[in-house]
Amino acid sequence: MTIFNSTAAPTSTSPPDTLPIRSDEQIVRLRQFVREKAVAQGLSLIDQTKFVTAASELARNTLIYGGGGDVHCYLVERNGRRGLTLEFVDNGPGIPDIQRALSDGFTSGSGLGLGLGGAKRLCDEFDIRSAPGEGTHVSITKWKPF
Amino acid sequence: MERIPILRMGKLLLVTIQVDMHDRLALTLQDDLTSRIVKDGARGVLIDISSLDVVDSFIGRMIGNTAAMARVLDAETVVVGMQPSVAITLVELGLTLSGVRTALDVEKGMALLARNGTV
Numbered sequence: 001m002t003i004f005n006s007t008a009a010p011t012s013t014s015p016p017d018t019l020p021i022r023s024d025e026q027i028v029r030l031r032q033f034v035r036e037k038a039v040a041q042g043l044s045l046i047d048q049t050k051f052v053t054a055a056s057e058l059a060r061n062t063l064i065y066g067g068g069g070d071v072h073c074y075l076v077e078r079n080g081r082r083g084l085t086l087e088f089v090d091n092g093p094g095i096p097d098i099q100r101a102l103s104d105g106f107t108s109g110s111g112l113g114l115g116l117g118g119a120k121r122l123c124d125e126f127d128i129r130s131a132p133g134e135g136t137h138v139s140i141t142k143w144k145p146f
Numbered sequence: 147m148e149r150i151p152i153l154r155m156g157k158l159l160l161v162t163i164q165v166d167m168h169d170r171l172a173l174t175l176q177d178d179l180t181s182r183i184v185k186d187g188a189r190g191v192l193i194d195i196s197s198l199d200v201v202d203s204f205i206g207r208m209i210g211n212t213a214a215m216a217r218v219l220d221a222e223t224v225v226v227g228m229q230p231s232v233a234i235t236l237v238e239l240g241l242t243l244s245g246v247r248t249a250l251d252v253e254k255g256m257a258l259l260a261r262n263g264t265v
Contacts, residue, residue, distance in 0.1 A: 024168035031166060031200055049200060049231035053239065056202040060169070104240050114203045118239040 010076035010085060010141060021088070022068040027059045030071060034086065037073060041082050042144045050122040051084065051142040057115035058088045058138050064109060066090025066136055076141065083124070083143035088136070095130040102128075150175045152182050158256065158265045159183065159221075162194040172208045180215045190259040191216050194252055196227025206241040213246045222264045224248065226255040 017037075019030050034055045038048040055071070062069040069090030076083045095101045102120065107113035116138075120126040125141035148171060153160045159182055161175070179191060193209065195201065201209075213223035226249045236243065249255035259265045 024170050028166050028168045035199070046231045046234055049229075049235050050238065052200050053202045053235045056200060056204075057239075060202075060204060112203050112207050112241070114240045118203060118241075121238050121240075122235065 010074075010078045010083060012074040012085070013077050013082075014075050016072040016074045016087075018070050018072050020068075020070055021059050021062045021090075023063070027056060027063065030059050031056050034073070034084070037075070037084055038142070041075060041084050043084070043142060044145075047142055047144075051140070054119035054122040054140055055086055057119045058086070058140065060111075061115055061138075062088045062090045062092075062136070064111075066092030068092075069135075078143075081143050081146065083141055085125075085139060085141040088138040091135040094132045094134050094136055095128075096132050098128060098130060149178060152178060154182070154186050154188070156265060157187065157189040158259065159186065159188045159191045160194070160252070161192070162197070164197045166198075166200070167205065169204055172205055176208050176212050176215075179212050180219070183216055183219045183221050189221050190265040191221055191223040192252060192255045192259070193223065193225045194227050194255075195225060195232075196229070196251070198232060199229060201228075201232045201236060203239055203241055206236060206239070206243060210241075210243055210246060217245075222247065222259060222262065224255040224258055226251055 020026055031052050034052045035048060038051050072087040074085040076085045100106050102117045104117050105113040119140060123140040124143050127139040130136035150163060209225060216223045224247045249258050
């Protein structure tokens with residue numbers, strides 16, 4: 001397993017919600033769900049939009065490259081700050097070269113190659129674990145500023 | 147199958163995207179717009195995204211592709227009503243949408259196309 005930018009897990013304040021990512025429509029459903037949660041956690045409009053967009057990118061990766069998977073949504077807290085964490089998990093082929101996958105413009109499909117690196121830029125915390133034959137696990141977190 | 151309606155006003159095609167599109171729907175719109183440009187001899191395409199509070203790289207690419215295809219077919223595309231948080235997010239994503247003209251609203255978008263003698 002290859003681990004990049006690993007951060008200590010924030011404390012979850014409730015059991016996670018889990019949504020399947022198996023179809024186009026479920027990606028739309030996830031966007032709406034993440035928007036609701038982001039609003040509830042008090043994120044600003046811009047932060048909501050960035051986080052929902054990052055979620056959309058990662059969900060699409062899970063569907064298209066991972067062959068489908070699940071996303072777990074956690075309401076989190078650290079040092080009195082509230083936030084939102086999403087974990088994207090699939091049992092797909094895995095990513096052979098994570099650094100390359102993170103670089104803008106790299107795509108193994110027909111996309112723009114901005115999704116993974118873009119999601120990293122849009123979020124406060126980003127963690128990815130993947131290896132060929134071991135699936136992919138991506139975690140993103142956005143914090144509400146004080 | 148669900149489709150996003152495309153309105154024709156003379157040589158202008160107008161699309162208002164009011165739903166959160168799934169990927170297939172976005173691709174269908176791209177195809178429909180391209181077909182209509184040819185069928186109607188359109189010279190201008192106006193895409194109103196004022197209702198979209200999320201534009202990710204897939205939708206962004208659809209918009210960019212549509213504009214490129216329109217240009218090949220001698221039509222100009224203007225995207226109007228981009229929400230500020232969407233604009234900020236697109237820049238951070240790295241999606242420049244260069245080659246896609248923008249305007250604040252439908253009226254200004256039409257004025258832009260008229261000024262260039264497109265419609």
